[in-house]
Amino acid sequence: MPGRPRPGEFELIGELFAPLAADEPGALGLLDDAALIAPRAGFDLATAVDTLVEGVHFLSSDPPFDVARKLLRVNLSDLAAMGARPRVYLLGLAVPDGIGFDWLRGFARGLASDQARFGISLAGGDTTAISGPACLSLTAIGEVEPGRSPLRANAAAGEHVYVSGTVGDAALGLRALRGEDLGLSESGREAAIARYRVPEPRLELGMALLASAAIDVSDGLIADIGHICAASGLGANVEAARVPLSGAARSALGRGAVEIVDLLTGGDDYELVFTAPADRSDAVRAAAARARVPVARIGTMTEGEGVSVFDTANARIAIDRAGYRHF
Amino acid sequence: MPGRPRPGEFELIGELFAPLAADEPGALGLLDDAALIAPRAGFDLATAVDTLVEGVHFLSSDPPFDVARKLLRVNLSDLAAMGARPRVYLLGLAVPDGIGFDWLRGFARGLASDQARFGISLAGGDTTAISGPACLSLTAIGEVEPGRSPLRANAAAGEHVYVSGTVGDAALGLRALRGEDLGLSESGREAAIARYRVPEPRLELGMALLASAAIDVSDGLIADIGHICAASGLGANVEAARVPLSGAARSALGRGAVEIVDLLTGGDDYELVFTAPADRSDAVRAAAARARVPVARIGTMTEGEGVSVFDTANARIAIDRAGYRHF
Numbered sequence: 248m249p250g251r252p253r254p255g256e257f258e259l260i261g262e263l264f265a266p267l268a269a270d271e272p273g274a275l276g277l278l279d280d281a282a283l284i285a286p287r288a289g290f291d292l293a294t295a296v297d298t299l300v301e302g303v304h305f306l307s308s309d310p311p312f313d314v315a316r317k318l319l320r321v322n323l324s325d326l327a328a329m330g331a332r333p334r335v336y337l338l339g340l341a342v343p344d345g346i347g348f349d350w351l352r353g354f355a356r357g358l359a360s361d362q363a364r365f366g367i368s369l370a371g372g373d374t375t376a377i378s379g380p381a382c383l384s385l386t387a388i389g390e391v392e393p394g395r396s397p398l399r400a401n402a403a404a405g406e407h408v409y410v411s412g413t414v415g416d417a418a419l420g421l422r423a424l425r426g427e428d429l430g431l432s433e434s435g436r437e438a439a440i441a442r443y444r445v446p447e448p449r450l451e452l453g454m455a456l457l458a459s460a461a462i463d464v465s466d467g468l469i470a471d472i473g474h475i476c477a478a479s480g481l482g483a484n485v486e487a488a489r490v491p492l493s494g495a496a497r498s499a500l501g502r503g504a505v506e507i508v509d510l511l512t513g514g515d516d517y518e519l520v521f522t523a524p525a526d527r528s529d530a531v532r533a534a535a536a537r538a539r540v541p542v543a544r545i546g547t548m549t550e551g552e553g554v555s556v557f558d559t560a561n562a563r564i565a566i567d568r569a570g571y572r573h574f
Numbered sequence: 575m576p577g578r579p580r581p582g583e584f585e586l587i588g589e590l591f592a593p594l595a596a597d598e599p600g601a602l603g604l605l606d607d608a609a610l611i612a613p614r615a616g617f618d619l620a621t622a623v624d625t626l627v628e629g630v631h632f633l634s635s636d637p638p639f640d641v642a643r644k645l646l647r648v649n650l651s652d653l654a655a656m657g658a659r660p661r662v663y664l665l666g667l668a669v670p671d672g673i674g675f676d677w678l679r680g681f682a683r684g685l686a687s688d689q690a691r692f693g694i695s696l697a698g699g700d701t702t703a704i705s706g707p708a709c710l711s712l713t714a715i716g717e718v719e720p721g722r723s724p725l726r727a728n729a730a731a732g733e734h735v736y737v738s739g740t741v742g743d744a745a746l747g748l749r750a751l752r753g754e755d756l757g758l759s760e761s762g763r764e765a766a767i768a769r770y771r772v773p774e775p776r777l778e779l780g781m782a783l784l785a786s787a788a789i790d791v792s793d794g795l796i797a798d799i800g801h802i803c804a805a806s807g808l809g810a811n812v813e814a815a816r817v818p819l820s821g822a823a824r825s826a827l828g829r830g831a832v833e834i835v836d837l838l839t840g841g842d843d844y845e846l847v848f849t850a851p852a853d854r855s856d857a858v859r860a861a862a863a864r865a866r867v868p869v870a871r872i873g874t875m876t877e878g879e880g881v882s883v884f885d886t887a888n889a890r891i892a893i894d895r896a897g898y899r900h901f
Contacts, residue, residue: 273618275725278726278801278805279723280652283718286618286619296699297666297700326608328607328608329606338623339624339713341627378629378706399606462607
């Protein structure tokens, strides 16, 4: 429709994006109105969409290579939480005048790099103009055996609550990027910023696990456990001291630059939180070893509702805000 | 991740969007990280994404009920061009503070209305904040038998070029909305605005046709025929006098308020343009009758390249810009 008449979409598609679709026959070279995906017999398709907005989910100064990887990875993280294997993705890009071909070339390079790493191809998309911040939407499609996905509603009382990796680093990274002095070492600061800019989707772990319920940590650890609680009609007890922290986070905490609540409610970690019956703890450990991802037991699902967090003295820690919420 | 802390996403999803997903078991009540779509055996999935940006693809003053239907329909139009039957869709909404619950309720009502009409369900989505114009992205997923889709690259020299419905009305509607006096009758003006605001995806026609190549008219009739030409390595001759026009468009043309080139290059009509061998003209007519959509033959595919448009004296009409282009 009549957007601003501005050449470029076809050149853009041909030069930057068509090469990203070369390995997927269903992408039809990005020439057609839709991609045609042939489903593999015996698999469901897991489909997730996430949107990153400039100034909200990434900073204008973030390298486009990293923005692209973040956009892809936050969606892959959703597939990970469903135990799905990535297959294709579609892009919906609204980009202002200020973002030119160079930025988009860096963006396409980031996608290419992650496509190779995660075994996924571009299958289709749409680019348009916007008089405002860049608005980047991605739909990821993966394959999963029917009944295999650990749905949020499937947790049971008494099950153990686990989290992968470490929690709170992305929130530290964002604060560092905003100029806060957290007293981090240079390498700690860089690692935290890298976690904010480029999350690590736990795909291998998601596929290896046989969890009851799972979610990825995007709103914040406590908020995301709260989503499992709400969907399952249960509560959860979390022991703060068991929540795995990076060296940088421990150091910022020790120095008083952040509080434990900041780490437990910070978003954007994209670790997996999941529940499993107590008698499956060996299987959980084996899956984590297979996926080469550390996993820690941090709590227990309970009757009732809401997430209760306890310190080492077994006193309850007040959580004022259970995590940032987008709109 | 840390967007502005603002309550509402979960209320929004629960009240407005979960009801739209109630009929699709794979939507999982919008509670999970991804939808799980069970493909129907023997079908490919056609997937399309289109983004509408406030101020570019719709006006801030457009009713949200219509914006929602436009967003859904421009994607359904892509499925129509692939001969696919709609099944589910996912939403990626970035919405500024200025757009409140009332606007979104009207938007959800528009989706509900069109879901019933086109037999499609919401399966998943994402809502976030944006400091700028609303950016609304939708991914539509439909089913189509393998090999059935009329790809853009499949046109052959000598094939007839057809278009459904009438062309140029959406461009008139946009000009009328922008305050231009086109000398239209009140009913003609309203009809043109309705075509701009709420396109009619030609799904039944797309499923009934056995075309060689097809595309929906979004960039403008001549530009979109040009896409078929480019993908097929061919040219096309179009006879301007054969292009079907509405009464309103003919009247604006007769009065000199618009030129034929404006109608041939105006975007947003969402009619189907397609090619078929000459010996299939009876089958084309039969499919159009079955779908109850008028179809007109407007030209012929040729060797060479580019779209040549001729007037009734067989003189070539200059087309300066082959259609608006987004970004």
